Amino acid sequence: MAMKPWDSHEVSQLNELKIDNEGLTFVAGWLAQGDIVMVEQMPIFGGYAGGAEETAICDVATTLASFGVIGGSWHLDGPIHIRWGITTARETLQIAGHAAAAIDANTDLLLGNQYYPVAGPCTEMCLLETAAQAITDTASGRELVSGVASAKGVALNYTTGMEARMMGEAAAAVAGMKVEKVNQILEALVSSYEKQYAKAPKGKPFQECYDVKSVLPSEEYLEVYGKACKTLKDLGVPLKE
Amino acid sequence: MAAKRFLDVLEAFNRAKKGPKVPEKDWDYNIIPTNAAALKEKYKLNFGRQIIPTDKATINNLFLAGLEMLVETGVYNCDTGRVIKVTEEEVKEGIKRAPKRLTMGSNRDSAQLAPRKGNASVKPIIQGGPTGAPVSEDVFIPLFQSYAQEAIVDTIVSGVMATCEGVEVKTKTPWEIKATLAEVRAIREATARAGRPGMSI
Numbered sequence: 001m002a003m004k005p006w007d008s009h010e011v012s013q014l015n016e017l018k019i020d021n022e023g024l025t026f027v028a029g030w031l032a033q034g035d036i037v038m039v040e041q042m043p044i045f046g047g048y049a050g051g052a053e054e055t056a057i058c059d060v061a062t063t064l065a066s067f068g069v070i071g072g073s074w075h076l077d078g079p080i081h082i083r084w085g086i087t088t089a090r091e092t093l094q095i096a097g098h099a100a101a102a103i104d105a106n107t108d109l110l111l112g113n114q115y116y117p118v119a120g121p122c123t124e125m126c127l128l129e130t131a132a133q134a135i136t137d138t139a140s141g142r143e144l145v146s147g148v149a150s151a152k153g154v155a156l157n158y159t160t161g162m163e164a165r166m167m168g169e170a171a172a173a174v175a176g177m178k179v180e181k182v183n184q185i186l187e188a189l190v191s192s193y194e195k196q197y198a199k200a201p202k203g204k205p206f207q208e209c210y211d212v213k214s215v216l217p218s219e220e221y222l223e224v225y226g227k228a229c230k231t232l233k234d235l236g237v238p239l240k241e
Numbered sequence: 242m243a244a245k246r247f248l249d250v251l252e253a254f255n256r257a258k259k260g261p262k263v264p265e266k267d268w269d270y271n272i273i274p275t276n277a278a279a280l281k282e283k284y285k286l287n288f289g290r291q292i293i294p295t296d297k298a299t300i301n302n303l304f305l306a307g308l309e310m311l312v313e314t315g316v317y318n319c320d321t322g323r324v325i326k327v328t329e330e331e332v333k334e335g336i337k338r339a340p341k342r343l344t345m346g347s348n349r350d351s352a353q354l355a356p357r358k359g360n361a362s363v364k365p366i367i368q369g370g371p372t373g374a375p376v377s378e379d380v381f382i383p384l385f386q387s388y389a390q391e392a393i394v395d396t397i398v399s400g401v402m403a404t405c406e407g408v409e410v411k412t413k414t415p416w417e418i419k420a421t422l423a424e425v426r427a428i429r430e431a432t433a434r435a436g437r438p439g440m441s442i
Contacts (some may be wrong), residue, residue, distance in 0.1 A: 102303035
């Protein structure tokens with residue numbers, strides 16, 4: 001029941017461009033066994049590096065270090081906003097979008113990104129934030145999207161499969177779309193929620209979003225999900241029914 | 242000059258013992274911001290409002306700036322207080338050596354992680370899960386089943402089991418190992434209940 005050869009072992013770099021001996025030691029063990037090693041790091045917008053361009057430069061450098069220094073198999077990104085602690089803000093989407101496009105155009109490296117919206121489960125805001133990041137990651141060439149740590153990933157049991165459904169469906173909907181069109185959608189989508197961070201709804205815990213025994217989502221959540229889908233379709237996201 | 246070979250973690254550790262000694266505060270508050278700002282200036286990077294870049298100059302200059310950032314700055318080892326220096330050639334060897342395709346999961350539940358190149362029409366791998374967010378023991382299995390049963394989800398990412406057998410888990414203690422294995426077992430049970438026992442974690 002332990003880890004299998006097709007699972008990913010995770011090691012984290014530290015902010016910014018830092019690592020410790022513990023991380024290097026774990027990687028040495030995993031690589032000796034031929035395991036898949038995922039190297040994770042979340043560059044901080046407004047942190048040590050500074051603004052969007054400086055943080056994106058660090059993001060590219062960090063990603064390259066995952067392969068060129070640590071010997072990782074794939075990289076999990078996650079630019080995060082120092083004020084809000086989220087990955088779905090305009091600036092952090094911009095950093096992720098630019099870093100992925102730059103690395104994708106110049107290498108065949110395998111790139112992922114992780115999701116920390118401010119709003120919680122069973123809220124339209126959470127689903128719209130998630131969609132915005134999925135659209136950004138897909139159109140900028142990433143190979144994997146990983147989430148969703150709703151309500152900033154800090155509240156107990158405030159994550160559910162419905163947010164992952166939105167992440168996946170939004171990604172699938174824009175795959176192949178022209179990037180210019182994607183940018184237009186993102187401009188409208190991000191503008192629709194970015195003024196609400198301070199009063200973002202925490203949403204509901206898993207036990208109130210699902211019947212815990214049948215593991216079926218509540219009628220309320222399905223209605224919220226449907227409303228978010230309509231908003232996205234109105235903005236030009238061709239979600240499949 | 243061509244690289245002698247790629248840099249591996251053992252050589253990275255060796256360099257962390259011999260590299261330039263730097264106070265960590267100097268790294269955080271001086272070296273990182275100074276070098277990043279200089280490269281932004283050198284490569285004339287200005288993103289404006291665009292979230293995904295569309296001009297080739299910005300895309301390629303950002304890559305060159307990031308590569309130069311890594312080569313000129315290095316990676317700081319917090320334990321030794323020294324910088325791991327790496328050459329451009331070694332980084333490029335590392336890129337060449339990196340996997341170009343990975344199989345995640347087994348049998349009918351496997352997914353292929355492979356380069357998409359730009360906004361290709363194939364969707365990315367959808368990895369569902371709490372992504373490190375805390376989950377209580379009593380709902381751990383059904384919560385993960387809620388991800389595994391989603392048709393669009395390809396693989397699972399774990400969360401943090403808040404307690405293990407009721408015990409709060411601290412890092413660098415034996416409970417950390419017990420809790421990690423408990424998480425893996427519970428996720429396997431969740432994917433099996435969803436009819437997808439071969440999903441990757």
